[in-house]
Amino acid sequence: MVKPATILKTMPVLAVLAGLGATFALAGPIEDRQAGMKQVGKAMGAFAGIAKGEAPYDAAVVKTNADAMLAGMKQAFANFTPGSEKGPPETYAKPEIWSDPEGVKAAEDTALKAVEAMAATTDEAGFKTALAGLGEGCKGCHTKYRRPKD
Amino acid sequence: MFWFLSAPRPLGPDAIPQHQADLANGALMFNIGGCLNCHRPDPANASADAGLPSGGAPLKTPIGTLFPPNLTPDPETGIGKWSELDFVNALERGLSPSGDHAIPAFPYTSYALMRTEDVLDIRAFLMSLTPVRAEDKPDDIPLPFFLRRGVGLWNYLGLSTAKWQPDPRETASWNRGAYLVNGPGHCAQCHTPRTLFMTLDETRAFAGGPHPEGDGNVPSLRGLIERGRYKDAKDLVSAMQFGETFGYDKLSSGGMGAVQTNLSKLPEADVQAIAEYLVSLK
Numbered sequence: 001m002v003k004p005a006t007i008l009k010t011m012p013v014l015a016v017l018a019g020l021g022a023t024f025a026l027a028g029p030i031e032d033r034q035a036g037m038k039q040v041g042k043a044m045g046a047f048a049g050i051a052k053g054e055a056p057y058d059a060a061v062v063k064t065n066a067d068a069m070l071a072g073m074k075q076a077f078a079n080f081t082p083g084s085e086k087g088p089p090e091t092y093a094k095p096e097i098w099s100d101p102e103g104v105k106a107a108e109d110t111a112l113k114a115v116e117a118m119a120a121t122t123d124e125a126g127f128k129t130a131l132a133g134l135g136e137g138c139k140g141c142h143t144k145y146r147r148p149k150d
Numbered sequence: 151m152f153w154f155l156s157a158p159r160p161l162g163p164d165a166i167p168q169h170q171a172d173l174a175n176g177a178l179m180f181n182i183g184g185c186l187n188c189h190r191p192d193p194a195n196a197s198a199d200a201g202l203p204s205g206g207a208p209l210k211t212p213i214g215t216l217f218p219p220n221l222t223p224d225p226e227t228g229i230g231k232w233s234e235l236d237f238v239n240a241l242e243r244g245l246s247p248s249g250d251h252a253i254p255a256f257p258y259t260s261y262a263l264m265r266t267e268d269v270l271d272i273r274a275f276l277m278s279l280t281p282v283r284a285e286d287k288p289d290d291i292p293l294p295f296f297l298r299r300g301v302g303l304w305n306y307l308g309l310s311t312a313k314w315q316p317d318p319r320e321t322a323s324w325n326r327g328a329y330l331v332n333g334p335g336h337c338a339q340c341h342t343p344r345t346l347f348m349t350l351d352e353t354r355a356f357a358g359g360p361h362p363e364g365d366g367n368v369p370s371l372r373g374l375i376e377r378g379r380y381k382d383a384k385d386l387v388s389a390m391q392f393g394e395t396f397g398y399d400k401l402s403s404g405g406m407g408a409v410q411t412n413l414s415k416l417p418e419a420d421v422q423a424i425a426e427y428l429v430s431l432k
Contacts, residue, residue: 135393139407
């Protein structure tokens with residue numbers, strides 16, 4: 001007999017697990033990290049639209065996208081697992097990701113902090129500052145650890 | 151015969167025009183030239199100012215690892231004692247003051263197209279920097295002395311000594327863009343594929359090609375709009391100015407990240423000129 005209190009305690013955990021299950025339901029680590037990055041890119045597109053003046057600044061939209069970006073980024077970072085250096089599907093991940101774990105960790109932490117800073121913004125000025133940091137965060141990994149693609 | 155043909159062919163004093171140095175233009179040319187990206191300080195030297203081109207960081211090339219030299223005006227280890235003519239011969243002919251051939255990883259075949267006034271402005275800008283003492287490190291290339299001399303022969307094929315000529319049918323800003331891309335920007339060095347002789351294949355100008363550091367491909371710059379890479383010239387301007395900040399993530403990889411940082415420092419009119427020229431490449 002499980003006590004109702006225990007059920008109440010485990011329910012949020014179960015909900016989180018169910019959510020993770022939904023995002024992790026793809027075929028393998030390469031697909032999963034690419035799906036995560038796609039989610040990051042989509043959120044970045046929303047930020048870029050605001051920065052370029054194509055969409056109005058809206059704190060709630062920024063928060064939603066920053067949260068989605070954080071989740072996508074974490075999913076991506078968790079999937080550069082040993083054995084997933086090469087595809088298929090085609091991956092642009094450079095071998096340095098696996099040979100320079102300390103450098104990767106530092107670059108990832110910088111990017112994650114930049115997203116957290118974006119999620120914490122409440123006005124347009126803060127958004128713009130956070131966006132510059134976010135750009136640098138993305139670039140920090142892409143310059144070193146991703147192969148060019150046409 | 152080889153010795154005669156491979157001899158350095160430096161410019162003489164009459165190649166130096168009367169010119170009042172313009173430091174701001176020198177800084178602009180230094181940025182579009184991306185000088186710092188190769189001549190950056192050795193990362194092993196944590197105390198070095200990363201913003202000064204004191205050289206020594208390893209540069210991987212197909213023929214070995216180079217250590218680009220110190221460009222700060224230190225008289226012993228940098229360019230402090232170089233005359234204007236020494237500097238012009240280095241940039242426009244790939245020759246050191248003692249007459250040695252530079253390895254063409256140094257893009258003098260593009261800089262040769264530059265107005266000599268712009269080259270002199272780069273020199274004036276470099277001379278205004280804080281001198282840094284940083285000893286030259288010998289390049290790690292398995293190339294014997296006589297083959298290095300062979301660069302002199304290669305120069306007959308790979309080095310055009312004619313200056314960039316504007317196209318009178320095009321706008322002033324298109325011509326400015328063409329000059330920045332082909333001269334100081336030396337974009338062709340990576341974006342134009344090479345022939346069997348390692349010279350730029352002008353018949354396939356800016357068509358993309360294998361990455362010089364051997365990792366993946368360098369994208370083509372032709373048909374950027376037609377192939378859907380950018381919406382229009384304005385979109386390309388945004389990408390060059392803001393890069394990842396505006397979600398343009400492709401301009402980061404393969405060494406382009408540092409280039410985009412340089413482009414973001416240019417006056418907006420110059421970035422627009424570059425975009426106008428690039429989108430005209432079909």
